[in-house]
Structures are given as structure tokens and as C-alpha cells.
Amino acid sequence: MAISSLMRKWPGEIVFAEGDAADSVYEVVAGMVRRFKLLPDGRRQITGFPTAGRFLGLAPGAVCTDAADAVTEITLCHYTRAAFERLAGEVPDFAQRVLSVAALELQEAQNQLLLLGRKTAVEKMASFLVLLADRGADAVDLPMTRGDIADYLGLTVETVSRTLTELRRKGLIALPSPNRVELHDRARLAALAWHTAAESAA
Amino acid sequence: MAISSLMRKWPGEIVFAEGDAADSVYEVVAGMVRRFKLLPDGRRQITGFPTAGRFLGLAPGAVCTDAADAVTEITLCHYTRAAFERLAGEVPDFAQRVLSVAALELQEAQNQLLLLGRKTAVEKMASFLVLLADRGADAVDLPMTRGDIADYLGLTVETVSRTLTELRRKGLIALPSPNRVELHDRARLAALAWHTAAESAA
DNA sequence: CGATATCTTGATAAGCATCAATGTGAGTGG
């Protein structure tokens, strides 16, 4: 039997849901995934948009404590939990890579805690754009909806929209289409993401 | 040369600061640590209160991206990064334990993201108390200050204080001293932590 | 027992959510 198998999923398709048996581990091969947690009344917090190289389903318990679905078309490498743990136990290099990805995710999670707990709407938005741009060039794709961005940054759709408009009016970005952002002033954007002062004139 | 060495620190003593060389890994042996990140203007987000069994300094880069100091008197087991990585590479059981602690911390971080991004002040406070109580009995110690709690929950000192008062007036808790909380109605507290509806009458 | 940090309580204000309407683009069927 093969150790792992590839699978493909379409936008919106579910990978796993909260409460599912945690008997699988996935590695993202291509595309963007949306991971989230829900409250009983429907409030949602998106915990990340993992892309190639990230693992899903490392959770230590017997059930998944969050959910994952596809933002774009995605390709996943699927392991049974048993196979994954055997691999990690027998191949130190693999174990090391998993640990190093996990440590990286922990660090990113801490950055996100700072963002959610202590940053303003503008700072959140600027941080998000700078983060996405690190993954690429001066023009960034937003494959997710405004609602997704809101649920990632702890805001509402309306505030996300207003904040993007504000950044556009200040000349920091352009929005050729709702799903594409051009960063026109990376430095000021980065400053907004970490500072609070400066900026005021339009 | 020994693989690791024990060290002790007093309340307020720093373990490492943001920007320090990331050449050490610590395991908490006893006491409570405070981990946090800062913004340039002084805003602080506490990312956790690790206790016995947790690791500090797993960050993948060359420098620490957060800071840690002692809440209570603490005992730490110190490894050089090199020794730690050798250990993880050569002893699968150790590597597995590290990975499993890391996965647990990731899961806790996701819960905290949900808390910071989507919960109200009362829900945050109730979640915090229920979380602490899981580590112990029906009476819980709060070795940290109100300011620490505020910076952990993304609130202000005043809101933390008011929210505790509100929970006390509703009969859910008692505060025999500022650093001690008795949970009088675990069920309603847990309900508050996850739901939003219910509750209204005092 | 007095000094000082911490905590609590009160009054006001700001930032963001909510409610409501309009605008825009992609896909569909006539």
C-alpha cells in the first residue's frame, strides 16, 4: 500500500470539519486552503490560509478541532495518521521538517494573536497586505472574499471594504479588481502595520 | 558536557527578549511563564502563560520573535539549540513529544485566535476562567495581574475588572482576594464561553 | 503604619458593528 496519495478539490469543497475523526494528515501541494473555527451562533474565525508546504490535521486529539475547505482549486497529499506517525518516527529528516513547519506556524499564530488583540482596523489590513505580498510581488491576488478577510482579521465585511477604500484614497494601494491589489507604497504600508502614529494627511 | 541544565528565575525576571539570538530552548519545569509580543508604541499581546511541560524558543529563525519572563518563581530546563536539535534528531521519542506539544500549542493558539477575533468581553473572561480551571479545581489562582489578563484577552484593565465584577454579581464566581477566583457555576460559565445567547437576568 | 502598586468604579468618547441601500461583476437563459 502507498504511504500517501494525491487528491484534488474545488473551491468551497470541504477537506475536514470540526468534530471529524482526526485520522488523516494532509500536506498542501498547491492552491490555498481556508482553516476556521465556528461559534454555535455562526461567528467564524479564520485561523489561516495555508498554501503549499503546510500540514493540516496535526491536532493531537482524536477529533478535529477546526475545519478546512478550499479557497482555490487545491491539491493535497493525504496520509493516514498511522502512516504519518510511522514516517515521522522512522525518518528523522521528515520529523524535523514537520517540527520546523509547526514551529513556523506557531510563530505566525503569535503574530496573528498580536494583530487580533492589539491592532486597529487599518493596521490589521496593512499587515494582511504586507503578509500576502511577502509571498509574492507588488501586485497581490486576493482569492478569498471580503467576508473571509473580515473573519481572518476579526472585523466585518463593511470595515474591510471601508479600510481598503481608505488605503486606496491615500495612494497606498490600487484595486484594479476586487480580487487584485497593487501595493504602491510598501514602506508606508509596512509602517502602518507595525506603528500607530505617523500618517494622518491624505 | 551536560545535555541540559536547570535554572531558576524570580517573578519578573526575563528569560529572553524579542530580538535575542535564538540559541537556546527551554522546557518549563515548574511555575508560570508569561510570553508576549510588543508593538513599538508599547501595546502588548500576551500569547500564553506556559506552565510545566511546555517548550520555549522553538522559533525557527535566528532571533526570538517574542519575549518571555517569569510570572511566578519558575524552574527551567535549558538546552543549547544545538544540543536540543541533536536530541530531537537522535531520540525519536523525544522528537515525538516535542512535536506533540507543538501541535497542542497550535491548537490552543487557534482557540485563542477565535477568542480574540470573535468573542465579547464576557465570553473572553468566562473562557479564560474555564481554561484555568481545567488546569485545577473549582478555585483558581490568578498569579498574573489584571493588566496581564487584559493583554492576554485583548481588553483593558478596566474592562477585565468590570467583567469580573459582573460575573460576581451574577453569582457565577467569587473573589475572596484579587488573585483568587472561586467558580460557583461552572456550567453557566462554560456556556458563556462558547455561546452568546442565553443569560440576561441578573 | 505609611508609601506605592494594583484594583475597582464612574463618566465620557471613539472605533467599529449593525442596519440599510446601492453598485458591480460573473454566469445564465431567452
Next chain:
DNA sequence: CCACTCACATTGATGCTTATCAAGATATCG
């Protein structure tokens, strides 16, 4: 090919939750 539809995005008006500012109460420690 074009009108229709529906999801998504933007903009505006208002209100609520929580921050901020300010004062007083309590606890801790030398």
C-alpha cells in the same frame, strides 16, 4: 447578444461595546 439574476462589494447613517480619562478603594511591603 442582451436582459436577468444572484452573489459579492461598496457606501451611508446610526448605535453599541469597549477604550479612555479620571478618581477613589484596597492590598502589599518595607
